[in-house]
Amino acid sequence: MKKNLLSRVLAYLAVFLICLAFFLPILFAFQRSIQKSEGSGWPEARGIPVGPGGLANYAVVLGNEDLPRYFRNSLLISGGTILGTIITVIPAAYAFSKMRFRGKELIYALFMIAILLPISSMVVPLFALIKNLKLINNPLGVIGPYIALGFPYFMLILRNFFDELPTELIEAARIDGCSHFRVLLEIILPLSKPALAVVVLFSFLNSWNEFLLAFLFLKKDIWHTVTLAPLKYTSQYSTQFNLVFATIILLAIPSILVFFILQRWYVRGLVAGAIKG
Amino acid sequence: MQSSGIENNIARHRGIQWDDKVSPYLFILPATVVFCLFVLYPLIYNFKIGFYKWDGINPVMQFIGFDNYITAIKDTAVHKALKNSAVWFFTTVFIQATLGLFMAVVLGKGIRGATLFRSIILIPVALAPALTATIFRIMLEPSFGQINEFLRGIGLSSLAKNWLADPGLALWCVIIVNIWIWTGFSMVMYQAGLQAIPEELYEAAVLDGANPWQQFSRLTFPLLKGTHASLLILGAIGTLKTFDIVYLMTAGGPFHASQMPSNYIFTKSFLESKFGYGSALSVLLLLVSLLVTVIQLRLYKKWRS
Numbered sequence: 001m002k003k004n005l006l007s008r009v010l011a012y013l014a015v016f017l018i019c020l021a022f023f024l025p026i027l028f029a030f031q032r033s034i035q036k037s038e039g040s041g042w043p044e045a046r047g048i049p050v051g052p053g054g055l056a057n058y059a060v061v062l063g064n065e066d067l068p069r070y071f072r073n074s075l076l077i078s079g080g081t082i083l084g085t086i087i088t089v090i091p092a093a094y095a096f097s098k099m100r101f102r103g104k105e106l107i108y109a110l111f112m113i114a115i116l117l118p119i120s121s122m123v124v125p126l127f128a129l130i131k132n133l134k135l136i137n138n139p140l141g142v143i144g145p146y147i148a149l150g151f152p153y154f155m156l157i158l159r160n161f162f163d164e165l166p167t168e169l170i171e172a173a174r175i176d177g178c179s180h181f182r183v184l185l186e187i188i189l190p191l192s193k194p195a196l197a198v199v200v201l202f203s204f205l206n207s208w209n210e211f212l213l214a215f216l217f218l219k220k221d222i223w224h225t226v227t228l229a230p231l232k233y234t235s236q237y238s239t240q241f242n243l244v245f246a247t248i249i250l251l252a253i254p255s256i257l258v259f260f261i262l263q264r265w266y267v268r269g270l271v272a273g274a275i276k277g
Numbered sequence: 278m279q280s281s282g283i284e285n286n287i288a289r290h291r292g293i294q295w296d297d298k299v300s301p302y303l304f305i306l307p308a309t310v311v312f313c314l315f316v317l318y319p320l321i322y323n324f325k326i327g328f329y330k331w332d333g334i335n336p337v338m339q340f341i342g343f344d345n346y347i348t349a350i351k352d353t354a355v356h357k358a359l360k361n362s363a364v365w366f367f368t369t370v371f372i373q374a375t376l377g378l379f380m381a382v383v384l385g386k387g388i389r390g391a392t393l394f395r396s397i398i399l400i401p402v403a404l405a406p407a408l409t410a411t412i413f414r415i416m417l418e419p420s421f422g423q424i425n426e427f428l429r430g431i432g433l434s435s436l437a438k439n440w441l442a443d444p445g446l447a448l449w450c451v452i453i454v455n456i457w458i459w460t461g462f463s464m465v466m467y468q469a470g471l472q473a474i475p476e477e478l479y480e481a482a483v484l485d486g487a488n489p490w491q492q493f494s495r496l497t498f499p500l501l502k503g504t505h506a507s508l509l510i511l512g513a514i515g516t517l518k519t520f521d522i523v524y525l526m527t528a529g530g531p532f533h534a535s536q537m538p539s540n541y542i543f544t545k546s547f548l549e550s551k552f553g554y555g556s557a558l559s560v561l562l563l564l565v566s567l568l569v570t571v572i573q574l575r576l577y578k579k580w581r582s
Contacts, residue, residue: 004489007489011383011388012383012388014379014383015379015380015383015384015388015394016394018376018379018380018398019394019397019398022397022398022400022401022457022460023397025412025413025416026400028416028423028427029412029416031423084311087307088307088308089308091304091305091307091308092304092305092307095300095301095304095305096305099297099300099301099304100297100301101298101301104301107305107309110312111308111312113316114312114316116514116566116570117316117320117566118514118518118538118539118562118563118566119518119520119539120538120540120542120543120559120562121323121539121542121559121560121562121563121566122316122319122320122323122559123542123543123546123555123559124326124333124542124546124552124555124556124559125318125319125320125322125323125326125556126315126319127333127546127547128322128326128333128552129314129315129319129322144311144314144315145315147311147315148311148312148314148315148316149316151308151311151312155308179296179300180296180297180300180304181300184304205403208405209404209405209406209407211405211407211520211525212520212521212543216547226405226408227405227407227408227521228407230408230411230525234411234415241418241421244411244415245415248408248411248412251405251408252404252408255403255404255405256400256403256404258403259402259403260396260399263399266465267465267468267469270462270465270466270469271469
């Protein structure tokens with residue numbers, strides 16, 4: 001009994017220390033974000049804003065006219081990616097799960113290749129392609145690849161989910177003269193909310209947090225996204241790390257918020273992908 | 278009335294037949310278009326550019342056969358990137374899995390504050406790696422960075438280093454950041470794996486007199502082998518994919534000390550404008566990814582049976 005208690009205390013202590021180590025960087029970032037700018041004489045003279053210290057630093061950073069644009073661009077791109085992913089993946093997953101057609105498993109296997117592709121191994125031809133399509137500095141230039149690179153995984157999740165739905169449901173509707181399109185829209189979709197939540201959350205996180213393609217294809221300031229913002233701020237605020245950190249914390253809030261609101265779908269998504277994957 | 282009913286039925290039947298034959302292809306059309314345009318075409322185009330010398334701007338490409346591949350095989354930076362990948366893979370997968378499993382098991386026992394602890398480990402998963410990398414780069418900055426400030430504050434000035442510029446430390450710093458980001462992911466994967474183990478097995482083990490450690494080592498750990506395998510595969514692919522944190526923290530330096538495959542492809546292609554060489558490297562990276570995945574899937578199947 002004593003030994004049991006001791007091991008419990010030790011386990012608890014270890015958990016506490018691990019969490020402390022994981023939380024420390026965030027604490028450091030926050031602590032720095034509310035510090036005063038040191039030697040505030042020269043930056044102000046050069047037109048660089050100065051952090052007055054405390055939460056007022058956030059007011060300085062919020063006054064930066066670029067900030068809303070980063071959020072708007074990321075929102076537009078994530079929204080477009082989510083929409084495009086849903087349109088692409090739902091009918092395809094339905095077809096692979098519930099319909100019979102020639103070459104089905106072959107095409108499915110081909111799509112699945114994209115799951116293992118590192119984006120970096122596609123950047124050169126993608127860059128040439130996006131350039132030829134005149135989609136550099138156009139949100140569609142990143143939305144397209146985001147959909148393409150994400151959908152095989154989502155198709156896997158959705159197909160597994162659709163496989164569990166009884167086929168009789170569909171056959172009954174088909175005998176009543178329902179087209180496949182209506183079956184999908186009126187019977188399957190309302191039953192698929194959990195799987196759809198997973199798709200929405202993951203395609204949001206993937207597109208919102210992506211850096212490489214955004215960095216390469218969105219050259220102009222006006223299209224820069226949340227992940228590109230630090231590059232700008234680290235030069236704009238010079239060595240005013242307090243303001244850089246205040247900005248980064250603001251930039252980080254939306255994805256963390258969305259993640260924690262939809263956290264249980266994250267777990268379910270991983271389970272769904274991992275079990276049959 | 279009767280006959281028109283039959284005709285209706287026939288017409289409807291034809292409609293269904295048509296629907297059955299054509300709909301599948303219509304349904305996979307959007308996916309196919311997106312796939313061909315943004316995955317298949319770049320994949321094939323990669324092979325082509327790999328045989329050329331091309332700066333990415335000049336419309337004329339010079340055919341040089343296998344030269345890019347020969348250069349790649351002899352390139353010491355490539356060797357370094359592969360060696361670093363091996364180090365990266367083994368350390369990150371091992372540490373992330375160990376920490377993740379420990380947290381999942383202990384927090385699964387319903388200790389007080391479990392939700393809070395879990396949330397802390399999960400914050401980095403939701404954070405964009407580009408933001409994380411910036412935070413850590415500044416924290417590791419030698420003169421103003423909090424890490425050195427902290428070390429000096431507790432009287433350990435001798436441990437304050439120029440972290441990211443030190444060839445012996447740069448890779449480890451980036452690896453630690455990777456662990457910071459992905460431990461939460463391992464934890465959730467194990468959490469899911471643990472939920473799939475039936476409670477009765479533990480009850481039986483307790484009846485047989487198994488202590489908590491025996492329950493873990495003889496029951497929990499082996500039953501989680503599906504999760505172990507998934508994390509190994511994802512870890513390998515993740516290692517080859519990793520770019521943001523490497524580029525933004527060290528850019529692969531100093532002197533390729535923290536060079537990684539994705540970052541090297543990016544550097545060659547876009548910073549040095551050697552698109553042909555970059556493509557050849559991409560093809561090689563693809564082959565390595567494919568090989569690694571095939572090997573691991575084999576192991577995976579072996580483990581599962």
